[in-house]
Amino acid sequence: MRHIKELVPLLKKGNIVAFCGAGLSSESSIPTFRGKGGLWEKYNPEVFATLGGLLSLFIFSPKKVRDFIVEFYDILLSGKPNYAHYGLAELERKNLLLGVITQNIDDFHSQAGSTEVAELHGNAYKFWCLKCKIVVKKNREEFEKFIENLKSKQSRKEIIREILNFMGKCPGCRKRMRPYIIFFGQSLPQDELKKGYSYLDKAQTLLCIGTSGVVYPAAYLPYYSRRRGAKIININPESTPLDDIADWVIRETAVNFFKIILPILNETFFRHRRIRFRRKV
Ligand code: APR
Numbered sequence: 001m002r003h004i005k006e007l008v009p010l011l012k013k014g015n016i017v018a019f020c021g022a023g024l025s026s027e028s029s030i031p032t033f034r035g036k037g038g039l040w041e042k043y044n045p046e047v048f049a050t051l052g053g054l055l056s057l058f059i060f061s062p063k064k065v066r067d068f069i070v071e072f073y074d075i076l077l078s079g080k081p082n083y084a085h086y087g088l089a090e091l092e093r094k095n096l097l098l099g100v101i102t103q104n105i106d107d108f109h110s111q112a113g114s115t116e117v118a119e120l121h122g123n124a125y126k127f128w129c130l131k132c133k134i135v136v137k138k139n140r141e142e143f144e145k146f147i148e149n150l151k152s153k154q155s156r157k158e159i160i161r162e163i164l165n166f167m168g169k170c171p172g173c174r175k176r177m178r179p180y181i182i183f184f185g186q187s188l189p190q191d192e193l194k195k196g197y198s199y200l201d202k203a204q205t206l207l208c209i210g211t212s213g214v215v216y217p218a219a220y221l222p223y224y225s226r227r228r229g230a231k232i233i234n235i236n237p238e239s240t241p242l243d244d245i246a247d248w249v250i251r252e253t254a255v256n257f258f259k260i261i262l263p264i265l266n267e268t269f270f271r272h273r274r275i276r277f278r279r280k281v
Contacts, residue, residue, distance in 0.1 A: 004250060004260045010231060011265060014096040015204040018088055019221055021103045023210020023236060027255045028079040030106055034212055043068060051183045062159040066150055069163070073147045076106055076124055077140060084209065085112035087258035092116060094265070099199035103211060103218050105181055118196035120188050120218045126180035129170035133191075135180055136168070188217060196221060203230045209254050210235070213242040 022032040031038050033045075040049075047053035048068055058065045089112045091097035099116035100109050105124040109117045125143065128135045146166045153159045167177045182188060200206070206225045213219045219241075226232055226245045234246035235257045243249050250257055 004252070004257065005264060007233065007248060007261065008264050010205055011091075011096065011261065013204060015202055016091060016097045016207060017199045017203040017205070017225070017230075018097065018100045018207045018209055019102075019211065019225075020088075020100060020109075020209045021211025021213075023212075024084055024102075024254045025079065025082070025104055025106050025108055026210065027084065027253060028082045028106070028108060030075060030079045032210075032212075039072070045184065049184045051186060054183070058160070058163075062156050062163075065163075066153065066159045070147055070151055073124075073143055077144055077147070079106065079108070081108040081112035082255055084254035084258045085109055085114070087262050089113035090262065091265075096265070098202055099195070101196040101199060101221060103215065116199070118192045118199065120182070120192055120196060122179070122181040122189070124179075124181060127167050127177035128180040129173060129175055129177055131175055132170055132172040134170055134172050136171070136177060197224070200225045200228065200230070203228070206230045206232050208232065208234045208236070208242050208246070209257075211240070211242070213240045 022030070022035075022038075026032050026035070033040050043049075044053075047057060054065065085108045088097060088100055088109065092099075092114055097116075099118060100114050101118045101120060102109055103121050105119070105122050107123050107125050123137070125139070126135050126137045146162075150159070150162050153162050164176065167179070169175065170177055200221060203225055206222060208222055211219075213222065222232060222242055223245060231248070232242070232246045233248040233250060234240065234242045235250040235252060235254060236242075237251055237253055252260075
Protein backbone atom coordinates (compact mmCIF):
# COMPACT_ATOMS: atom_id res chain seq x y z
CA MET A 1 0.00 0.00 0.00
CA ARG A 2 1.41 3.38 -1.02
CA HIS A 3 0.58 6.85 0.22
CA ILE A 4 -2.52 8.46 -1.27
CA LYS A 5 -0.57 11.58 -2.25
CA GLU A 6 1.45 9.49 -4.69
CA LEU A 7 -1.74 9.16 -6.74
CA VAL A 8 -1.87 12.85 -7.59
CA PRO A 9 0.22 12.70 -10.82
CA LEU A 10 -2.00 9.92 -12.13
CA LEU A 11 -5.23 11.76 -11.24
CA LYS A 12 -3.94 14.98 -12.80
CA LYS A 13 -3.74 13.19 -16.16
CA GLY A 14 -7.56 13.06 -16.16
CA ASN A 15 -9.70 10.51 -18.02
CA ILE A 16 -10.90 9.22 -14.67
CA VAL A 17 -14.05 7.17 -14.24
CA ALA A 18 -15.61 6.31 -10.88
CA PHE A 19 -17.38 3.01 -10.20
CA CYS A 20 -19.36 3.42 -6.99
CA GLY A 21 -21.27 1.33 -4.50
CA ALA A 22 -23.17 1.65 -1.26
CA GLY A 23 -20.03 2.39 0.81
CA LEU A 24 -19.86 5.83 -0.82
CA SER A 25 -23.20 6.77 0.73
CA SER A 26 -22.58 5.15 4.11
CA GLU A 27 -21.10 8.47 5.25
CA SER A 28 -24.41 10.06 4.24
CA SER A 29 -26.10 7.93 6.91
CA ILE A 30 -27.33 5.36 4.39
CA PRO A 31 -26.32 1.91 5.65
CA THR A 32 -24.68 -0.42 3.12
CA PHE A 33 -26.68 -3.45 2.01
CA ARG A 34 -24.36 -6.16 3.26
CA GLY A 35 -22.68 -4.42 6.19
CA LYS A 36 -23.70 -4.53 9.84
CA GLY A 37 -27.16 -2.99 10.22
CA GLY A 38 -27.57 -3.13 6.43
CA LEU A 39 -30.97 -3.45 4.80
CA TRP A 40 -30.45 -7.11 3.91
CA GLU A 41 -29.93 -8.01 7.58
CA LYS A 42 -33.51 -7.01 8.32
CA TYR A 43 -35.24 -7.66 5.03
CA ASN A 44 -34.71 -10.88 3.11
CA PRO A 45 -33.34 -9.81 -0.29
CA GLU A 46 -34.92 -12.90 -1.91
CA VAL A 47 -38.28 -11.32 -1.12
CA PHE A 48 -37.62 -7.58 -0.98
CA ALA A 49 -35.05 -7.30 -3.76
CA THR A 50 -36.76 -9.46 -6.37
CA LEU A 51 -39.68 -8.30 -8.49
CA GLY A 52 -41.57 -11.57 -7.98
CA GLY A 53 -41.06 -11.53 -4.22
CA LEU A 54 -42.11 -7.92 -3.86
CA LEU A 55 -45.14 -8.31 -6.16
CA SER A 56 -46.55 -11.28 -4.27
CA LEU A 57 -45.96 -9.48 -0.98
CA PHE A 58 -47.74 -6.43 -2.42
CA ILE A 59 -50.77 -8.58 -3.24
CA PHE A 60 -50.86 -10.74 -0.09
CA SER A 61 -49.28 -8.56 2.66
CA PRO A 62 -49.27 -4.92 1.50
CA LYS A 63 -48.61 -3.75 5.06
CA LYS A 64 -45.16 -5.37 4.94
CA VAL A 65 -44.44 -3.58 1.65
CA ARG A 66 -45.66 -0.31 3.18
CA ASP A 67 -43.34 -0.75 6.20
CA PHE A 68 -40.40 -1.51 3.91
CA ILE A 69 -41.08 1.50 1.66
CA VAL A 70 -41.52 3.80 4.66
CA GLU A 71 -38.30 2.62 6.34
CA PHE A 72 -36.30 2.80 3.11
CA TYR A 73 -37.47 6.31 2.15
CA ASP A 74 -37.21 7.63 5.72
CA ILE A 75 -33.52 6.71 5.59
CA LEU A 76 -33.03 8.02 2.05
CA LEU A 77 -34.83 11.32 2.57
CA SER A 78 -32.93 12.08 5.76
CA GLY A 79 -29.55 11.68 4.00
CA LYS A 80 -27.72 14.08 1.73
CA PRO A 81 -24.65 13.94 -0.49
CA ASN A 82 -21.33 13.88 1.39
CA TYR A 83 -17.88 15.31 0.71
CA ALA A 84 -17.01 12.41 -1.62
CA HIS A 85 -20.09 12.95 -3.83
CA TYR A 86 -19.21 16.65 -4.07
CA GLY A 87 -15.59 15.68 -4.72
CA LEU A 88 -16.59 13.58 -7.73
CA ALA A 89 -18.75 16.42 -9.07
CA GLU A 90 -15.79 18.77 -8.70
CA LEU A 91 -13.48 16.40 -10.60
CA GLU A 92 -16.03 16.42 -13.43
CA ARG A 93 -16.13 20.25 -13.44
CA LYS A 94 -12.33 20.28 -13.66
CA ASN A 95 -12.57 17.98 -16.72
CA LEU A 96 -10.61 15.30 -14.92
CA LEU A 97 -13.52 12.88 -14.53
CA LEU A 98 -15.39 11.47 -17.53
CA GLY A 99 -18.30 10.07 -15.59
CA VAL A 100 -19.61 8.16 -12.62
CA ILE A 101 -20.97 4.63 -12.95
CA THR A 102 -23.04 3.99 -9.88
CA GLN A 103 -24.83 1.04 -8.37
CA ASN A 104 -26.50 3.39 -5.91
CA ILE A 105 -30.11 4.43 -6.33
CA ASP A 106 -30.01 7.32 -3.84
CA ASP A 107 -29.60 10.11 -6.46
CA PHE A 108 -26.79 11.73 -4.44
CA HIS A 109 -24.50 12.11 -7.46
CA SER A 110 -27.02 14.29 -9.29
CA GLN A 111 -27.85 16.16 -6.08
CA ALA A 112 -24.14 16.90 -5.64
CA GLY A 113 -23.90 18.31 -9.18
CA SER A 114 -22.53 15.41 -11.24
CA THR A 115 -24.02 15.45 -14.73
CA GLU A 116 -22.33 12.43 -16.30
CA VAL A 117 -23.85 9.56 -14.33
CA ALA A 118 -24.72 6.02 -15.43
CA GLU A 119 -27.22 4.58 -12.96
CA LEU A 120 -26.84 0.84 -13.35
CA HIS A 121 -29.39 -0.12 -10.70
CA GLY A 122 -31.87 2.69 -11.31
CA ASN A 123 -32.86 5.63 -9.15
CA ALA A 124 -35.23 5.61 -6.18
CA TYR A 125 -36.76 8.93 -7.27
CA LYS A 126 -37.67 7.69 -10.74
CA PHE A 127 -40.43 5.58 -12.27
CA TRP A 128 -40.48 4.01 -15.71
CA CYS A 129 -42.78 2.39 -18.19
CA LEU A 130 -41.58 -1.09 -18.99
CA LYS A 131 -43.16 -0.86 -22.46
CA CYS A 132 -42.13 2.62 -23.66
CA LYS A 133 -39.05 2.93 -21.39
CA ILE A 134 -40.17 6.49 -20.56
CA VAL A 135 -38.57 7.55 -17.25
CA VAL A 136 -40.22 10.11 -14.96
CA LYS A 137 -38.49 11.64 -11.94
CA LYS A 138 -40.33 12.94 -8.86
CA ASN A 139 -38.72 15.34 -6.44
CA ARG A 140 -37.87 15.04 -2.77
CA GLU A 141 -40.95 17.02 -1.64
CA GLU A 142 -43.29 14.75 -3.61
CA PHE A 143 -41.72 11.69 -1.95
CA GLU A 144 -41.88 13.27 1.51
CA LYS A 145 -45.58 13.91 1.08
CA PHE A 146 -46.16 10.39 -0.28
CA ILE A 147 -44.37 8.75 2.66
CA GLU A 148 -46.31 10.84 5.17
CA ASN A 149 -49.59 9.83 3.51
CA LEU A 150 -48.55 6.18 3.26
CA LYS A 151 -47.72 6.01 6.97
CA SER A 152 -51.34 6.83 7.80
CA LYS A 153 -52.85 4.17 5.54
CA GLN A 154 -53.96 1.06 7.38
CA SER A 155 -56.27 -1.00 5.24
CA ARG A 156 -55.03 -3.21 2.42
CA LYS A 157 -57.11 -1.29 -0.13
CA GLU A 158 -55.89 2.15 1.02
CA ILE A 159 -52.23 1.09 0.96
CA ILE A 160 -52.45 -0.39 -2.53
CA ARG A 161 -54.34 2.64 -3.87
CA GLU A 162 -51.86 5.12 -2.36
CA ILE A 163 -48.86 3.33 -3.88
CA LEU A 164 -50.41 2.84 -7.32
CA ASN A 165 -51.64 6.46 -7.50
CA PHE A 166 -48.21 7.78 -6.60
CA MET A 167 -46.46 5.66 -9.24
CA GLY A 168 -48.85 7.12 -11.82
CA LYS A 169 -49.38 6.18 -15.46
CA CYS A 170 -47.08 6.36 -18.46
CA PRO A 171 -47.51 9.69 -20.31
CA GLY A 172 -47.09 7.71 -23.57
CA CYS A 173 -49.18 4.52 -23.36
CA ARG A 174 -51.05 5.13 -20.06
CA LYS A 175 -49.82 1.82 -18.63
CA ARG A 176 -48.93 1.74 -14.94
CA MET A 177 -45.44 3.10 -14.19
CA ARG A 178 -43.03 0.94 -12.15
CA PRO A 179 -40.28 1.95 -9.74
CA TYR A 180 -37.09 2.56 -11.73
CA ILE A 181 -35.18 0.19 -9.50
CA ILE A 182 -33.39 -2.83 -10.90
CA PHE A 183 -34.21 -5.87 -8.83
CA PHE A 184 -32.10 -9.02 -8.55
CA GLY A 185 -32.51 -11.14 -11.66
CA GLN A 186 -33.55 -8.23 -13.89
CA SER A 187 -31.34 -7.04 -16.69
CA LEU A 188 -29.61 -3.69 -16.30
CA PRO A 189 -31.05 -0.70 -18.21
CA GLN A 190 -29.35 -0.87 -21.60
CA ASP A 191 -28.95 2.90 -22.08
CA GLU A 192 -27.22 3.26 -18.70
CA LEU A 193 -24.99 0.27 -19.36
CA LYS A 194 -24.03 1.69 -22.76
CA LYS A 195 -23.24 5.03 -21.15
CA GLY A 196 -21.10 3.28 -18.52
CA TYR A 197 -19.11 1.40 -21.17
CA SER A 198 -18.64 4.60 -23.18
CA TYR A 199 -16.94 6.15 -20.14
CA LEU A 200 -14.81 3.06 -19.60
CA ASP A 201 -13.70 2.98 -23.23
CA LYS A 202 -11.90 6.30 -22.64
CA ALA A 203 -10.84 5.69 -19.04
CA GLN A 204 -7.19 5.71 -18.01
CA THR A 205 -7.95 5.48 -14.32
CA LEU A 206 -10.85 3.75 -12.62
CA LEU A 207 -11.69 4.72 -9.05
CA CYS A 208 -13.69 1.89 -7.45
CA ILE A 209 -15.31 3.44 -4.40
CA GLY A 210 -17.22 1.65 -1.66
CA THR A 211 -18.35 -1.46 -3.45
CA SER A 212 -18.11 -5.09 -2.38
CA GLY A 213 -17.74 -5.98 -6.07
CA VAL A 214 -19.79 -9.13 -5.69
CA VAL A 215 -23.02 -8.21 -7.45
CA TYR A 216 -23.01 -9.10 -11.13
CA PRO A 217 -23.32 -8.02 -13.91
CA ALA A 218 -22.25 -4.59 -12.56
CA ALA A 219 -19.14 -6.11 -10.96
CA TYR A 220 -17.79 -7.08 -14.41
CA LEU A 221 -17.13 -3.46 -15.27
CA PRO A 222 -13.86 -3.01 -13.32
CA TYR A 223 -12.52 -6.19 -14.98
CA TYR A 224 -13.48 -4.80 -18.40
CA SER A 225 -11.70 -1.56 -17.59
CA ARG A 226 -8.63 -3.42 -16.36
CA ARG A 227 -8.46 -5.40 -19.62
CA ARG A 228 -8.57 -2.12 -21.55
CA GLY A 229 -5.47 -1.02 -19.65
CA ALA A 230 -6.89 1.40 -17.08
CA LYS A 231 -5.19 1.74 -13.70
CA ILE A 232 -7.52 0.50 -10.98
CA ILE A 233 -7.70 2.21 -7.61
CA ASN A 234 -9.84 0.45 -5.02
CA ILE A 235 -10.98 2.69 -2.17
CA ASN A 236 -12.55 0.64 0.59
CA PRO A 237 -11.76 0.25 4.32
CA GLU A 238 -12.36 -3.52 3.92
CA SER A 239 -10.81 -6.07 1.62
CA THR A 240 -12.87 -7.02 -1.47
CA PRO A 241 -12.30 -9.19 -4.57
CA LEU A 242 -11.43 -5.99 -6.46
CA ASP A 243 -8.17 -5.79 -4.46
CA ASP A 244 -6.88 -8.58 -6.72
CA ILE A 245 -7.02 -6.45 -9.87
CA ALA A 246 -6.22 -3.12 -8.22
CA ASP A 247 -2.97 -1.27 -8.91
CA TRP A 248 -3.66 0.70 -5.76
CA VAL A 249 -5.59 -0.43 -2.70
CA ILE A 250 -6.58 2.49 -0.50
CA ARG A 251 -7.82 1.37 2.93
CA GLU A 252 -9.72 4.56 3.61
CA THR A 253 -13.30 5.71 3.64
CA ALA A 254 -14.50 7.55 0.57
CA VAL A 255 -14.75 10.86 2.42
CA ASN A 256 -11.23 10.58 3.88
CA PHE A 257 -9.85 9.80 0.45
CA PHE A 258 -11.36 12.95 -1.05
CA LYS A 259 -10.36 15.07 1.95
CA ILE A 260 -6.74 14.13 1.26
CA ILE A 261 -6.77 14.20 -2.51
CA LEU A 262 -8.97 17.21 -3.36
CA PRO A 263 -7.00 19.98 -1.61
CA ILE A 264 -3.83 18.79 -3.40
CA LEU A 265 -5.58 18.65 -6.77
CA ASN A 266 -7.13 22.08 -6.17
CA GLU A 267 -3.75 23.53 -5.31
CA THR A 268 -2.07 22.18 -8.46
CA PHE A 269 -5.13 23.06 -10.59
CA PHE A 270 -5.13 26.70 -9.50
CA ARG A 271 -1.31 26.96 -9.74
CA HIS A 272 -1.55 25.69 -13.33
CA ARG A 273 -4.30 28.23 -14.12
CA ARG A 274 -2.26 31.06 -12.54
CA ILE A 275 0.74 30.15 -14.72
CA ARG A 276 -1.43 30.02 -17.87
CA PHE A 277 -2.99 33.35 -16.96
CA ARG A 278 0.42 34.94 -16.40
CA ARG A 279 1.66 33.59 -19.75
CA LYS A 280 -1.35 35.13 -21.54
CA VAL A 281 -0.72 38.64 -20.14
N1 APR B 1 -16.08 4.33 2.24
C1 APR B 1 -15.75 3.41 1.32
N2 APR B 1 -16.22 2.13 1.35
C2 APR B 1 -17.03 1.78 2.35
C3 APR B 1 -17.39 2.70 3.37
C4 APR B 1 -16.87 4.03 3.29
N3 APR B 1 -17.17 4.94 4.19
N4 APR B 1 -18.21 2.05 4.24
C5 APR B 1 -18.35 0.80 3.78
N5 APR B 1 -17.64 0.62 2.66
C6 APR B 1 -17.55 -0.57 1.79
C7 APR B 1 -17.75 -1.90 2.50
O1 APR B 1 -16.52 -2.37 3.03
C8 APR B 1 -18.28 -2.80 1.37
O2 APR B 1 -17.21 -3.42 0.68
O3 APR B 1 -18.64 -0.50 0.88
C9 APR B 1 -18.95 -1.81 0.41
C10 APR B 1 -20.46 -1.93 0.35
O4 APR B 1 -20.82 -3.17 -0.18
P1 APR B 1 -22.33 -3.59 -0.47
O5 APR B 1 -23.19 -3.33 0.72
O6 APR B 1 -22.31 -4.99 -1.00
O7 APR B 1 -22.80 -2.56 -1.60
P2 APR B 1 -22.59 -2.60 -3.18
O8 APR B 1 -21.28 -3.10 -3.56
O9 APR B 1 -23.01 -1.27 -3.69
O10 APR B 1 -23.70 -3.67 -3.60
C11 APR B 1 -24.02 -3.79 -4.95
O11 APR B 1 -25.97 -5.05 -4.35
O12 APR B 1 -27.73 -5.28 -2.90
C12 APR B 1 -27.36 -4.89 -4.16
O13 APR B 1 -28.44 -3.47 -5.64
C13 APR B 1 -27.70 -3.46 -4.46
O14 APR B 1 -26.45 -1.81 -5.67
C14 APR B 1 -26.36 -2.81 -4.68
C15 APR B 1 -25.49 -3.97 -5.12
